[in-house]
Structure formats: structure tokens, C-alpha cells
Amino acid sequence: MKQKPPLLFLLPYLLVTAVFMVYPLINAAILAFHQTNGPAARAFVGLANFRYLLTDPTFGQALANTSIFALCSVLVQLPLSMGLALLLNSGKGWARGLLRLVLFSPNLVGQIFVGVLFSVLFTPRYGLVNQFLQALLGWGLEKQWLNDPALVMPAIVIAALWLYVGFNMIYFLAALQGVDKSLEEAARVDGANRFQVFLHVTLPSMRHVVVFVVVTSLIGSYQLFELPLALLSQSNGRGPDNAGLTVVTYLYDAAFITGDLGLGSAVGWMVAFIIFSLSLAQIKLARVAED
Amino acid sequence: MIERFPFGKAPFWLLAMAILSTVLVFVTQGLVAVRKADLVLATSAANHVEAYQDMIPAFERKHGVRVSIQLVHSRALQTRLQNAILAGTPVPDLVEIGAGDISFFTRGPLSDVGFVDLTERLEREGLRKRLVEPRLSLWSSRGHVFALPHDVHPVQLLYRADLLEQAGVDPSSIKTWDDFIALRSRFMKDLNGDGVIDRYLIDLPIGEAWGLEILLLQQGVSLFDARGNLTMNQPKTVKTIAWYVRAVEGKERIATQCGWGQSLYKAMRDGLAIFYIAPDWRTYAIQMDAPNIKGLFKVMPLPAWEEGGRRTSVWGGSGLAITKSTERPELAWQLAKSLYFDPAKLGRRFQFTNIIPPLMDSWSLPEFHTPSPFYGGQKLGLLYAALAPDTPADWSTPYKTRAADKLADVFLRALEHYRVHGNDGLDAVIQRELVRVSADIERYMGRFVLSRQ
Numbered sequence: 001m002k003q004k005p006p007l008l009f010l011l012p013y014l015l016v017t018a019v020f021m022v023y024p025l026i027n028a029a030i031l032a033f034h035q036t037n038g039p040a041a042r043a044f045v046g047l048a049n050f051r052y053l054l055t056d057p058t059f060g061q062a063l064a065n066t067s068i069f070a071l072c073s074v075l076v077q078l079p080l081s082m083g084l085a086l087l088l089n090s091g092k093g094w095a096r097g098l099l100r101l102v103l104f105s106p107n108l109v110g111q112i113f114v115g116v117l118f119s120v121l122f123t124p125r126y127g128l129v130n131q132f133l134q135a136l137l138g139w140g141l142e143k144q145w146l147n148d149p150a151l152v153m154p155a156i157v158i159a160a161l162w163l164y165v166g167f168n169m170i171y172f173l174a175a176l177q178g179v180d181k182s183l184e185e186a187a188r189v190d191g192a193n194r195f196q197v198f199l200h201v202t203l204p205s206m207r208h209v210v211v212f213v214v215v216t217s218l219i220g221s222y223q224l225f226e227l228p229l230a231l232l233s234q235s236n237g238r239g240p241d242n243a244g245l246t247v248v249t250y251l252y253d254a255a256f257i258t259g260d261l262g263l264g265s266a267v268g269w270m271v272a273f274i275i276f277s278l279s280l281a282q283i284k285l286a287r288v289a290e291d
Numbered sequence: 292m293i294e295r296f297p298f299g300k301a302p303f304w305l306l307a308m309a310i311l312s313t314v315l316v317f318v319t320q321g322l323v324a325v326r327k328a329d330l331v332l333a334t335s336a337a338n339h340v341e342a343y344q345d346m347i348p349a350f351e352r353k354h355g356v357r358v359s360i361q362l363v364h365s366r367a368l369q370t371r372l373q374n375a376i377l378a379g380t381p382v383p384d385l386v387e388i389g390a391g392d393i394s395f396f397t398r399g400p401l402s403d404v405g406f407v408d409l410t411e412r413l414e415r416e417g418l419r420k421r422l423v424e425p426r427l428s429l430w431s432s433r434g435h436v437f438a439l440p441h442d443v444h445p446v447q448l449l450y451r452a453d454l455l456e457q458a459g460v461d462p463s464s465i466k467t468w469d470d471f472i473a474l475r476s477r478f479m480k481d482l483n484g485d486g487v488i489d490r491y492l493i494d495l496p497i498g499e500a501w502g503l504e505i506l507l508l509q510q511g512v513s514l515f516d517a518r519g520n521l522t523m524n525q526p527k528t529v530k531t532i533a534w535y536v537r538a539v540e541g542k543e544r545i546a547t548q549c550g551w552g553q554s555l556y557k558a559m560r561d562g563l564a565i566f567y568i569a570p571d572w573r574t575y576a577i578q579m580d581a582p583n584i585k586g587l588f589k590v591m592p593l594p595a596w597e598e599g600g601r602r603t604s605v606w607g608g609s610g611l612a613i614t615k616s617t618e619r620p621e622l623a624w625q626l627a628k629s630l631y632f633d634p635a636k637l638g639r640r641f642q643f644t645n646i647i648p649p650l651m652d653s654w655s656l657p658e659f660h661t662p663s664p665f666y667g668g669q670k671l672g673l674l675y676a677a678l679a680p681d682t683p684a685d686w687s688t689p690y691k692t693r694a695a696d697k698l699a700d701v702f703l704r705a706l707e708h709y710r711v712h713g714n715d716g717l718d719a720v721i722q723r724e725l726v727r728v729s730a731d732i733e734r735y736m737g738r739f740v741l742s743r744q
């Protein structure tokens with residue numbers, strides 16, 4: 001007998017999704033083709049918002065900054081997480097649990113806290129980072145981490161490293177514990193060194209987790225907002241010469257500082273498109289590698 | 292009872308929490324309704340609240356009403372007010388907003404501005420001529436005043452009186468910025484011999500525009516004019532940026548950036564810089580947050596750019612706006628006048644804030660002539676009020692934040708050039724960058740079809 005779908009039970013979920021997901025999405029799509037000034041004033045501008053974005057050097061810079069941050073996440077942060085996971089995986093006893101907690105705990109406090117904390121650490125002359133560099137290298141006491149365009153992105157990456165390395169390490173650690181030890185043992189018996197075992201046995205075995213972590217890191221990187229906003233609060237999250245401006249900060253600035261919800265919406269759709277394309281490419285590449 | 296609940300323990304507790312929270316919401320909403328105020332004023336300045344709480348009971352007694360003051364963080368106030376006005380949800384009757392925030396609300400057609408136009412009331416009741424006129428610039432859009440200025444915020448310099456005295460420098464002899472720079476060799480020092488300078492002449496920001504803006508306003512250069520035209524690209528801007536670049540970098544350097552909050556107060560205590568830019572509001576913040584520097588600092592007027600030139604500038608400001616959706620606009624206007632235009636109350640307000648009100652009649656009150664023990668017995672009120680009439684206009688437009696950011700970008704490009712090439716071609720680089728960013732801002736302004744209506 002064919003069963004009826006339990007529509008009554010699904011109704012609350014469908015209602016919430018329709019009101020809080022579908023309707024805002026449709027409205028955001030419509031908004032992207034308008035210029036607004038509150039609910040009273042709205043003018044249809046066609047593709048002008050998108051045209052403006054594609055020719056605005058500031059948006060280009062925001063996109064470049066965010067892409068650099070995303071690259072650093074994948075090329076610096078994830079290898080570090082993997083390294084720490086390998087280190088912890090080989091260790092035993094209570095120290096392993098403690099280290100895992102210590103490395104994961106920055107993630108519990110969130111981006112705003114870390115932003116505020118690092119804005120103090122990076123203070124010229126009195127900041128801990130500057131004083132440490134001066135004591136160690138005799139250099140860096142007056143470094144303007146958050147006011148020198150060349151140092152702003154490294155400062156954001158360092159703060160993000162502290163925040164996320166431990167978080168991603170947990171995923172890798174879980175994946176490492178699921179790797180078939182007999183395969184690694186067999187490789188070693190066949191004469192493979194530690195690096196070869198990692199590259200040809202361990203890494204392929206945790207391929208799915210690696211793809212997941214890379215994709216979520218990329219998505220998270222393109223959504224970066226709170227950390228630079230708190231770290232560079234004196235310049236509304238953009239940093240000197242827009243060196244710390246991310247696409248979401250650009251969106252926030254357009255929609256909520258200037259009040260142009262239409263432009264903000266257009267940025268949102270462009271970010272969504274970029275994230276979707278990158279994620280798709282990443283998953284396809286992983287499948288090709290698997291085949 | 293829990294055991295007898297047919298769907299298990301977890302659903303029981305979920306149901307219990309749902310019932311409890313519903314009851315709580317109804318009870319608290321009911322209480323709020325009972326105590327609902329006739330007027331609600333929202334502000335982000337804690338010291339303003341302190342002053343108003345002292346002033347409001349008399350207003351309540353006089354009008355037989357209840358006034359509620361809400362203290363909201365500045366970012367939250369701006370965002371929530373913007374969103375509430377955009378969404379048409381309830382807003383306070385009166386709001387005190389920051390200088391940078393007014394322009395968001397005055398974008399678009401005048402009829403869409405969410406605040407009551409106060410221009411006619413100010414004229415009709417003869418209030419305008421009692422105010423420092425340039426201060427209205429900050430709260431005006433296209434010739435219409437949408438908020439009452441809370442303050443004048445004249446800028447002076449705070450200086451380490453003890454260190455100046457030790458060096459035998461009389462602050463009254465520093466009349467121009469050239470005189471100021473001449474002090475360089477007497478104060479710039481590596482005190483502990485580690486190769487790092489430990490004492491600078493002045494604290495100036497490097498990645499932010501406020502230092503430059505203050506120095507430009509001192510010379511009468513506002514980023515925009517009264518009609519909203521971009522006016523930042525001027526010969527004086529080029530000259531000032533070049534001056535600023537040399538002040539923060541290279542062999543003629545006189546400045547460092549001391550930052551904000553505790554790092555600033557530590558720098559002040561250590562004497563990292565001798566002079567600090569100080570509008571009236573900053574003297575109160577320092578007094579409250581850094582009691583351990585009591586007696587070390589005094590104030591003096593800004594050095595002029597030329598002999599006999601303007602000795603002050605402006606920095607920041609708050610304004611009181613009446614929202615269009617208020618049900619009691621007349622009562623709100625009466626409250627605004629009571630808080631801002633009653634000279635007798637403004638003396639008390641000064642004691643709580645060190646802030647000079649724009650109402651000129653109030654400056655003769657005894658509170659403005661009281662010596663300040665924190666600032667070496669100087670009569671702060673008198674010193675700031677003397678400069679207040681000379682403060683420059685600082686016109687407000689929706690694009691001002693963007694223009695200020697771009698000004699900082701021009702400075703940074705100039706600084707980059709100076710680090711490599713020194714003075715060679717510096718002015719040309721600044722000029723080229725000003726042209727570039729001006730075109731960028733004008734292009735941005737030009738795309739708003741609603742603003743043209």
C-alpha cells in the first residue's frame with residue numbers, strides 16, 4: 001500500500017523554510033536589480049549594480065584580498081592542521097587529550113574575541129607580538145601591523161591561524177584514526193619511508209575528509225567578516241588602503257553603512273556564485289583524482 | 292508526573308520550557324506596557340545619560356510626563372535605528388546620533404528622511420542665532436537641519452606640562468606649526484640607548500584619516516561643500532598631506548601613533564609623545580579612564596598654519612534628532628530644547644562631560660570658569676569656549692565616510708612614495724592620487740539615481 005507523505009508533520013519545517021529561506025532569497029534576487037533607500041524608495045536599475053561591481057576597483061581589491069586569505073587558509077592553515085594532527089596521532093596518554101583541547105579551544109571564543117585580542121597583541125610598542133619580536137630579533141617594536149597595508153593581511157592570517165588550526169586539526173585527527181593501520185604497515189614492509197607512507201597510503205585514505213575540510217575552509221574564507229571587522233575596528237574592517245577589506249565587509253559597507261541594499265544584494269549573489277563554482281570545481285577535481 | 296507523560300521525558304521538558312517562556316514573555320511585556328514612557332530618548336554616550344538623568348526630572352514634573360533614556364552602544368544604535376527606519380518598525384522619539392551616522396538617514400529625497408526637519412523651528416524661535424552657526428553644517432542636508440548639535444568640539448593640543456617645563460619651553464611661544472616643528476631636536480629622543488626613539492613630539496594616526504581631516508578643517512578645507520560637492524582636491528590638501536607624510540616618516544619625523552584606550556594612556560603616562568590632539572570630549576575620556584596622569588597635562592590652542600591663522604579645528608559630534616514617527620513631536624521638541632537650549636542646565640552638563648555646548652549664552656555660566664584640578668588648574672571651559680566661535684564648518688553628506696577613507700588612502704600612497712623617493716615628486720604623486728580618488732568618489736555618487744530626485 002502506498003503511504004501518504006506526512007504533510008502535517010512537515011508543515012512547520014516547510015513554513016519556516018518558506019518564510020525565512022525561500023522568501024528572502026527571492027527578495028534578495030529582486031533587490032539585486034534595484035537601488036533602494038528604505039522601503040519607500042526603490043528604483044529598478046537592471047544590471048547596473050553588477051556592472052558597477054565589475055568595474056569598481058575597490059570590489060576587485062576586496063575579491064583579491066579574500067582570495068589571498070582563502071589561499072593562505074588552504075596552503076598554510078590546512079597543512080599546519082594536518083601536521084599537528086599527525087603529531088597528536090602518534091602521541092599517547094593524557095598529554096594528547098590536553099594538547100587537543102588547548103589547540104581547539106581558540107575556536108570556542110569566536111572571531112570577534114580573537115579580533116579584539118589580536119588588535120591588542122599587535123599594538124605598536126606595547127603589544128606582546130611587537131615586544132616579543134624586539135626581544136628576539138631586535139626589530140619590530142614599532143611595527144604598525146594594523147596600519148601598514150603590507151602587514152594587514154599577514155596579521156589577519158596569523159589571527160585566523162590561531163583560531164582555526166586546532167579546529168581543522170580535529171577533523172584530520174578523526175580521519176587519521178580511521179585509516180587502516182594494516183595498509184600503512186604493509187607499505188612500510190615494502191620499504192616505503194614515512195613520507196611515502198603518508199603520501200601514498202594515509203592521505204588517499206582520508207581523501208573525503210580532506211575534500212570536506214578544503215571546501216568548508218574555502219567557503220568560510222569567502223565569508224570572512226567578523227575577524228577583520230574587530231581587528232581593524234578603527235577603519236571599519238577595511239584596513240589602511242583597503243588592505244583588509246573582504247567581499248563580505250564590502251557587502252556590509254554597501255548595504256548597511258551606505259544603505260544601498262540593492263548593491264549589497266548583488267555582492268551577495270556574486271559571493272554565492274564564487275563559492276558555488278569553487279566548491280564544485282574542488283569536488284570535481286577530487287572525483288577525477290579518485291578515478 | 293513526568294513518568295506518566297505519554298510522550299516521554301524529553302518532550303515533557305520541552306513542553307514545560309515552552310509554557311514557562313510564553314508566560315514569562317507575557318508577564319514582562321505586560322510590565323513594560325504598564326511602565327511605558329511618554330517619550331523615549333536613545334543615546335550611545337554614557338556621560339550624556341549621566342547628565343540627562345540629572346536634568347530630566349524637572350522636565351517630567353513640568354510637563355507631567357515620563358521620559359525614558361536608553362543607553363545603546365553606538366554601532367548597535369546606528370544599525371538598529373537604520374534597520375528600524377528602513378523596515379518601518381517602532382523607533383525612539385528622540386535619538387542622539389554620531390556625526391558620521393546622520394548622513395545615512397539623509398540620503399535620498401528630502402521627503403524620505405526619517406527625522407523631523409528642524410530648520411523652521413530654529414528660525415521661528417530665534418534659536419539659530421544663539422548657536423555656533425558652523426556646527427549646524429554637520430546636521431544639515433541640502434540646507435535643511437535634521438538634528439540639534441549637542442556640542443562644538445573645538446580641538447586643542449594636550450601637552451605634558453612637566454616635560455615642557457623641564458625643557459624650558461613656554462607653550463604660549465608655539466604659535467605656528469613651524470614653531471612646533473622647531474621643537475623637534477629638543478624632544479625627539481632615544482631615552483634608553485636601544486636605537487629606538489622613545490619620545491616624539493606628537494601623537495598622529497597613520498592608517499586613519501582623522502588626523503588629516505582635523506588639520507585640513509583647521510585650514511577651512513572640508514571634504515564636501517554645503518551643496519554636497521566634493522571639495523577635497525585642493526592645493527591646501529596637497530600641502531597638508533605632504534606635511535603629514537614628513538611628520539610621520541623619515542629624518543624630519545616628529546610623530547608616532549599612540550593608538551586608543553589603554554595603549555594611548557600608557558603612552559601619555561610614559562611621555563611617548565609630548566602633544567596629543569584633544570577636542571573637549573577627549574579631555575573628559577582621559578580624565579575618567581586614566582586617573583594616574585592627573586596633573587601631568589595642560590591644554591593649548593592648535594598652532595596656526597600661518598601667523599594669526601585659526602588656532603582650532605573640530606573633531607566629531609553628536610546631534611539630537613526627532614524621529615518622524617513620534618506620536619508627540621511637540622513634546623519631543625520641548626524635551627530637545629530643555630536638554631540643549633536651557634543655559635541653566637548646560638553648566639551642570641559641562642561638569643559631567645567637559646563638552647562645550649553650541650549655545651553661546653551658556654558659556655558665561657560659573658561652571659565654565661571653574662579650574663580643573665586634572666588639567667593643572669586650567670579653566671577648561673573658558674579655554675575651549677574661547678575657540679568655539681572660530682570652529683570651521685564640517686559639511687555632512689552620505690559619501691563622507693568613503694571620502695575620508697580615500698583621503699587616508701592618498702596619504703598612504705604618498706607615504707609609500709616618500710619612503711622610496713623622499714621629497715622628489717611627492718606633491719605630484721599626491722595630486723595624481725587626489726584626482727584618482729576624487730573621480731572614484733564622484734563616480735560612486737553619480738550612480739545613486741534616488742539621490743537625484
